[in-house]
Amino acid sequence: MLDPQKPSKMDLEAEQSGGGAAALSSRERPATTLSRYQTLLFAITCAMAVANVYFAQPLLESMAASLAVAPGVIGIVVTATQAGYAVGLLFIVPLGDLLNRKRLILTQMLMSAVALCAVGLSQNWLTLLGAMVLVGLMAVVVQVVVAYAAALASPEQRGLAVGTVTSGVVLGILLARFVSGAVADLAGWRGVYFVSAALMVGMALVLHRTMPASATPPAKGSYWQLLRSVFQLYLTERTLRVRGTFALLIFAAFSVLWTSMVLPLSAPPLSLSHTQIGLFGLAGVAGALAAAKAGQLADRGLGNRTTGVALALLTLSWLPTAYVESSLLAMVIGVVLLDFAVQAVHVTNQSLIFAARPDAQSRLVGAYMSFYSVGSGLGAIAATYTYAHYGWASVCLLGAAISGVALLYWSYLNLTSR
Template sequence: MPHPTLPSSEPPLSAPGIRASVVLLFAVACGLAVGNVYYAQPLLDAMGQAFGMPAASVGGVVSLTQVGYGLGLLLLVPLGDLLNRRRLIVGQTLLSVVALLVVALAPSSTWLLLGMAGCGLLAVVTQVLVAYAANLAAPHERGRVVGMVTSGIVIGILLARTVSGSMADLAGWRSVYLLSAGLTLLMAVLLWRVLPKTEQKPAASHYGQLIRSMFSLFREEKVLRDRALLAMLIFAAGTVLWTPLVLPLSAPPLSLSHTEIGLFGLAGAAGALGAARAGAWADRGWAQWTSGLALALMLASWLPIAFTQSSLWALLVGVITFDLGLQAVHVTSQSLIYSLRPEAQSRLAAGYMVFYSIGSAGGSIASTTVYAWAGWTGVCLLGAAINGLALLYWLWSLAPQKQALCAS
């Protein structure tokens, strides 16, 4: 997986922070873990045929994976503030190996669905890793570290779809999960050897108290509330774009094949560059204005995206612009919330990402409904409206800060 090059004018990732090699390992581990959620998307037809699943129910493979991921955000990620993170991360990674083997060796659709739910549940180790990386990083490098690890997630999602399709053509869909199980086991060994053997002070006396404290964080931290709502809006806009995109591209006059359509997803690699750059800007104190510029870019991207049916070049420009903005907002948000309370970073990550999941689910449902009613133009208007609302909310969220500056 590529490792973004850092400009020589910036301070290196070094003590007392986190070594660059460790950041790279975090990024690779995150990319591999999040890939387990996305391998199935191009394999649904093959899975359905293997188990005689009707088209109406084969979609449950993806749905159960997402449900498992949502439950993991609520129930597993906060454990990073209670348990030893090294053991938690390695334990979740080993359990992911088990879930992947259940999928790969599934004798029936029931076992397949159980394995996929487990893959989604345990894939949230990515958020524990991001929070842990932010905790290990020195304050002056936290944004860059978060941006680089997030780049691994973006690249992992992109490669997962490409690799799974190619592997399935070569050796069948089960080979995808066997390969991932082997790589995940190797990653567990590397993480166990490399992660610091430090103990942290538990943030709560028991699990129930830990979960309840998440609601207190939302009540007490305005930055968390603001950034969680922005996450909900920008990822809703993201699924409004990506969920129905296959429909106008596969229909006349374009009539693209699934392989050709999939190539547009590679344009999302620009998001990895946006993530790394935005993190560095956040370290310089430009997080808020980076967010504003990125939100404006996302809003502007809907104009070329609206010309998809007449110009694929316009779509390409729009997708690159959109993903740059999306990842820039996401990374600056994480940089800001992880700076709030070092002892609560896993719970902050869980609370923030729950809103990401809500936005993604809502955008997916709304986009397909609007497409059926108003076509691609309606989808673009919906996406632009959501991005416009996000930009307005960002401006409104700055008001208290402006008042405080005036008072001082």
């Protein structure tokens, strides 16, 4: 456990290169290392599961017409899904430290399929909202899988494993809108959820045959004691607080871009179609994949330097983004840089917090992702308000300011650690 009273712990590189590995006793080391094939399956699982949260965004108009819901109200569908996800982070993800992780993952995936079918079969507004809450609630299987991958990996490969699996999460987020729009054009909005349900069942069968048997979870005691320990982590684990602050800021910046970019792209003089706008997600994929190796740098004790470089790129990414109306290429460069930087910091964050407490990985990821939820929500609200009142240039200034604050915070940590 980290000692929050010792300033020397501020040096996150030392924290990663020495303390994390030392904290993993021989009793806690995984009996089975994580193969590349298993890591790939985990990444695909995460991409499929997290995509369920974002499928609805390009389908809202079709949903409203199908269920006779006012266009100004249908956006609650997205809110309901995110609310379910937030609840799951706090109340389901920590179960990975108490229950058999393999069974927990498979159960969540099958229940996700049921929830997705409920969405596709919904014939009224309230049924749809309830089903979307369940979709979000079960989608937190993503974080259980990430924690399980970290637990199965050896200390030397943990950063790489977390980076690869987290890349699947980012790919799922970025590609979900494009895929749902394409499937909806062929089979309607309900078809999107039926197809996803079938894929979740199929992947559950694959994982049932290939996923290593889960070791006995390290946590003991009741479920309520487990939940209390999640909140205690915020007080006792300094790495969680520091890395959680980074997560809040980088995902606020991420949300500022991806929430508001559709507005200038769809408005004159650009007037791009939804399909064309969705293609910008492919540019984001390139940046996310490029940052997948950030976990390896953390394994080598370079997590702190990786964070600093990535935050500098994040701040600079807003400069080309500001020229969207005069150059789409500049916008693409900005998107690639931003997604690269966010992914690099995110992977490094998780590698460091997992190394800090190998016995509490599920609880740590649930606590950490709560920072992500807060940052994403605040960024979305701030972006839409800023664009409506001050325009795109001010949105870019907002994103650069948030990114700059993260960079200044990193600089402050390094100065005080010395």
